[in-house]
Amino acid sequence: MTQMRINASRLNRSLEELGRFGDTPEGMQRIAFSPADIQGREYTISLMRQAGMETRIDSAGNIIGLRPGTVPGLPAIAMGSHTDTVPAGGKYDGALGVLGAVECIQTLTDNNINLRHPVEAIVFTNEEGTSFHRWLIGSRAMAGLLEPEDENPVDDLGVDLVTRMADIGGDWPKVSDAVRKPEELAAYFELHIEQGPTLHQTGIPIGVVTGITGRAMFEVEIVGTANHAGTTPMTHRHDALLSASKLTVAVNKLAAESETCRVSTVGSIEAHPNAVNVVPGSVKIGLEFRDLSMDALAAAEDEFRRATAKIGEDDGVQMEIYRHRFTDSVPIETDMQQLVEAASKNAGLAHMPVPSGAGHDAQAIASITKMAMVFVPSTEGISHAPQEYSTPEDCANGTQVLLELLLLADESL
Numbered sequence: 001m002t003q004m005r006i007n008a009s010r011l012n013r014s015l016e017e018l019g020r021f022g023d024t025p026e027g028m029q030r031i032a033f034s035p036a037d038i039q040g041r042e043y044t045i046s047l048m049r050q051a052g053m054e055t056r057i058d059s060a061g062n063i064i065g066l067r068p069g070t071v072p073g074l075p076a077i078a079m080g081s082h083t084d085t086v087p088a089g090g091k092y093d094g095a096l097g098v099l100g101a102v103e104c105i106q107t108l109t110d111n112n113i114n115l116r117h118p119v120e121a122i123v124f125t126n127e128e129g130t131s132f133h134r135w136l137i138g139s140r141a142m143a144g145l146l147e148p149e150d151e152n153p154v155d156d157l158g159v160d161l162v163t164r165m166a167d168i169g170g171d172w173p174k175v176s177d178a179v180r181k182p183e184e185l186a187a188y189f190e191l192h193i194e195q196g197p198t199l200h201q202t203g204i205p206i207g208v209v210t211g212i213t214g215r216a217m218f219e220v221e222i223v224g225t226a227n228h229a230g231t232t233p234m235t236h237r238h239d240a241l242l243s244a245s246k247l248t249v250a251v252n253k254l255a256a257e258s259e260t261c262r263v264s265t266v267g268s269i270e271a272h273p274n275a276v277n278v279v280p281g282s283v284k285i286g287l288e289f290r291d292l293s294m295d296a297l298a299a300a301e302d303e304f305r306r307a308t309a310k311i312g313e314d315d316g317v318q319m320e321i322y323r324h325r326f327t328d329s330v331p332i333e334t335d336m337q338q339l340v341e342a343a344s345k346n347a348g349l350a351h352m353p354v355p356s357g358a359g360h361d362a363q364a365i366a367s368i369t370k371m372a373m374v375f376v377p378s379t380e381g382i383s384h385a386p387q388e389y390s391t392p393e394d395c396a397n398g399t400q401v402l403l404e405l406l407l408l409a410d411e412s413l
């Protein structure tokens with residue numbers, strides 16, 4: 001175990017501080033590009049500078065803090081995550097990975113330790129995708145994985161991405177400048193809360209992430225006939241909300257009953273005109289499937305399309321499916337998992353292999369460099385909710401492992 005220890009109280013203080021930006025009685029509302037997100041980004045930049053990093057914002061709005069290395073020409077070892085949250089989210093998702101990275105670099109500075117490699121702490125833009133309904137925007141931009149649909153979408157308030165990016169210091173028309181070449185990075189490490197129950201239930205403090213889930217995401221517009229709720233006979237209705245409900249049950253059964261994929265969720269719904277005395281004329285739902293197997297996601301899409309067509313026919317409603325590009329699942333290389341195991345041992349902490357059911361910036365960055373992820377327990381496995389919580393000890397443990405990982409990588413890569 002190295003003598004160098006991160007400063008646990010400083011780390012947890014910064015988590016509390018960042019958690020103030022966007023905190024509401026309903027949970028965290030630090031949605032990407034919002035005023036709270038901008039405040040959280042500015043706070044994080046101030047911590048990076050305090051830790052002695054040079055900071056910059058790339059054209060995709062990613063914040064990159066840099067601590068130079070001692071050996072000229074070596075690629076950087078990067079660590080990071082995101083500071084944006086889902087609506088009514090928690091204080092630890094993303095925040096721990098960013099502030100843990102900053103704490104590691106602050107600890108190096110405190111101890112006057114200079115590594116061979118340059119070290120970077122990165123805040124990726126709009127990881128959650130709450131804004132624009134497209135996730136991993138910053139990390140996919142850095143990895144050169146943007147799609148035509150990312151060119152300049154308009155958000156739910158009618159503001160385009162070029163404008164939102166300018167608000168946070170990005171320059172979306174020049175987003176290609178944000179692309180990093182593989183030779184620029186030696187590795188990327190992401191500390192994150194597990195967002196599931198395994199570590200909490202087993203009492204093991206560190207998760208060695210074995211792979212990150214794939215994801216298929218769709219929106220469906222269901223168009224029926226708006227009509228008077230009091231006068232329209234039941235046999236004369238084309239009730240879009242009823243059809244949406246049948247589709248919701250069908251999507252749920254894909255995972256819950258036929259086990260076509262690991263999980264399936266209808267997470268958002270908009271009914272129009274959303275009045276109790278009007279038979280709903282149109283409804284928009286957002287849904288997603290997740291699985292480590294991309295074949296399972298393809299099978300789920302087939303079953304979902306069949307169910308959608310049948311409900312449309314039976315109910316006499318129109319069904320319009322919008323398919324987002326699938327996010328590929330990413331296995332984590334054995335040698336990188338072994339590095340996390342060694343780092344956990346150096347930190348004197350028990351560890352176990354855990355797959356990630358959540359998506360992460362690491363799965364985009366994996367396409368340009370080696371990567372590894374470290375998990376800490378989520379109390380009761382809860383996340384994406386105000387009850388999301390990881391103890392100060394768990395947060396400090398994960399950050400210590402991140403520091404040990406950085407030191408091992410600096411020697412071995």
Ligand code: HGY
Pocket residue numbers: 093127128135357358359360
């Ligand atoms: O949705 C997710 O899996 C992640 O929290 N963005």
Ligand code: MN
Pocket residue numbers: 086093128358384
């Ligand atoms: Mn999340």
Ligand code: MN
Pocket residue numbers: 082093094127192359360
């Ligand atoms: Mn996250």
